[in-house]
Amino acid sequence: MVDIEGRRATWSGEDGSRRSFLRVGAAGAIGLSLPEWLQLKAQGRATEGKAKSVIQLWMAGGPPQTDTFDPKPEAGEDFSGPLRRAINTTVQGTRVGELLPLLAKQADKYTIIRSMTHNNNSHETAAYIMQTGTMPAAELAYPAVGAIVAFKKGEAGYQGSLPPYITLTNPLGRFSEAGFLGNNYKTFAPGGDPSSSQFRVQGFIPPRGMTAQRIQERRSLLEAVDALGRQAEKQEPLRAMQAYQEKAYGLILGDARKAFDLSEEKEEPRKKYGANAFGQSCLLARRLVEHGVPFITVNDGGWDTHRGNFETMQRKLPILDAAFAALLEDLAQRGLLETTIVTWYGEFGRTPRVALEPPWFGGRHHYGNCFSAVVAGGGFKGGKLLGASDYRGENVRERPVYPWDLAASIYKLLGIDPNGRLPHPQGCVAYVSPVAGGTLQSGGMLTEIM
Numbered sequence: 001m002v003d004i005e006g007r008r009a010t011w012s013g014e015d016g017s018r019r020s021f022l023r024v025g026a027a028g029a030i031g032l033s034l035p036e037w038l039q040l041k042a043q044g045r046a047t048e049g050k051a052k053s054v055i056q057l058w059m060a061g062g063p064p065q066t067d068t069f070d071p072k073p074e075a076g077e078d079f080s081g082p083l084r085r086a087i088n089t090t091v092q093g094t095r096v097g098e099l100l101p102l103l104a105k106q107a108d109k110y111t112i113i114r115s116m117t118h119n120n121n122s123h124e125t126a127a128y129i130m131q132t133g134t135m136p137a138a139e140l141a142y143p144a145v146g147a148i149v150a151f152k153k154g155e156a157g158y159q160g161s162l163p164p165y166i167t168l169t170n171p172l173g174r175f176s177e178a179g180f181l182g183n184n185y186k187t188f189a190p191g192g193d194p195s196s197s198q199f200r201v202q203g204f205i206p207p208r209g210m211t212a213q214r215i216q217e218r219r220s221l222l223e224a225v226d227a228l229g230r231q232a233e234k235q236e237p238l239r240a241m242q243a244y245q246e247k248a249y250g251l252i253l254g255d256a257r258k259a260f261d262l263s264e265e266k267e268e269p270r271k272k273y274g275a276n277a278f279g280q281s282c283l284l285a286r287r288l289v290e291h292g293v294p295f296i297t298v299n300d301g302g303w304d305t306h307r308g309n310f311e312t313m314q315r316k317l318p319i320l321d322a323a324f325a326a327l328l329e330d331l332a333q334r335g336l337l338e339t340t341i342v343t344w345y346g347e348f349g350r351t352p353r354v355a356l357e358p359p360w361f362g363g364r365h366h367y368g369n370c371f372s373a374v375v376a377g378g379g380f381k382g383g384k385l386l387g388a389s390d391y392r393g394e395n396v397r398e399r400p401v402y403p404w405d406l407a408a409s410i411y412k413l414l415g416i417d418p419n420g421r422l423p424h425p426q427g428c429v430a431y432v433s434p435v436a437g438g439t440l441q442s443g444g445m446l447t448e449i450m
Contacts, residue, residue, distance in 0.1 A: 115387025134406025
């Protein structure tokens with residue numbers, strides 16, 4: 001490996017140095033972990049779609065549909081619990097839960113899907129199903145929709161200075177987002193709390209005390225080290241790494257790092273989103289859209305409410321309401337909603353009947369039979385309802401929507417052919433949307449709202 005002390009470099013290691021020099025080229029000089037996403041390779045082209053970006057609001061744990069976008073007050077207290085009211089929205093005939101008054105005012109901008117279904121109640125499996133838009137199969141560990149979008153945007157010549165797939169701020173954790181596409185297409189998750197004044201993005205923002213001049217000095221040292229490596233080994237990967245290093249330095253010395261700098265935002269809009277991690281992550285997602293990032297996931301946990309469901313809703317729903325409503329309004333005012341898809345859902349919903357018995361005392365359990373999702377922008381119509389649940393919210397009454405129907409619709413609006421194929425390392429047939437293979441029951445793409 002290469003050891004750097006001051007301005008001296010020594011080269012050692014029995015692995016022939018290529019791997020070591022790649023590691024030092026990425027991290028040795030200033031601690032920068034060169035993202036694998038810099039090595040995206042063009043293998044084809046995607047067409048131009050209505051949408052350019054996706055913001056996925058991911059409610060990890062499974063949000064309760066009957067307390068949010070499919071309230072059932074008429075079903076009685078055994079189902080509504082203490083949240084007994086549904087409130088009218090700006091769209092006639094559409095009601096939402098009583099703790100979402102700000103989203104009620106933005107209802108013309110989104111469609112509520114009240115008939116999502118996949119009948120799986122396991123966190124890991126259901127998260128895989130909703131994130132990839134397919135059912136599990138032993139021979140195909142599918143990538144998440146965000147990874148496929150990153151791959152396809154790479155095919156189309158994505159030249160952005162930021163990763164094409166970013167998760168704010170922690171990775172999803174339930175499965176490998178990249179699947180068979182490989183680690184080049186894993187999401188970039190900066191970690192940390194964007195609502196904190198100490199928020200920093202490792203690898204994009206220099207460590208404290210590291211000035212631009214010091215970075216440039218160490219960059220010169222890195223170039224000298226890499227020159228030594230190229231002399232020792234005339235390998236194409238080393239030559240290619242120079243371009244990736246240039247791009248990596250562009251992230252920390254150029255304009256890309258400004259995308260994560262929320263101090264550039266005025267105080268009033270920051271307050272509107274909410275002084276909390278979820279609200280500021282939604283604001284940050286809007287900034288990343290402005291910087292051309294194709295797919296952003298805002299990962300919000302804490303929705304697994306087996307116990308204390310209503311206490312948790314009293315805490316979480318006002319935060320969701322403020323941030324989601326501000327995001328929709330902000331995107332619309334900036335002319336970005338037309339080209340930005342916004343989605344809201346988790347791996348499943350919660351049981352419509354409240355678990356009043358001990359040890360739950362007012363909880364809701366996992367429920368994949370019938371639950372809700374919200375879509376907005378990027379070609380999805382606003383002010384609509386799609387599908388319906390029954391009187392108590394226990395079953396799909398009309399127009400079932402499966403996760404692969406939703407995923408295929410998102411691909412279509414992005415200009416990605418759902419029937420196209422993806423490269424698989426073992427040569428398996430892998431469609432962009434597996435429903436194209438005709439092996440999954442489908443309600444069809446969401447053409448009613450596209």
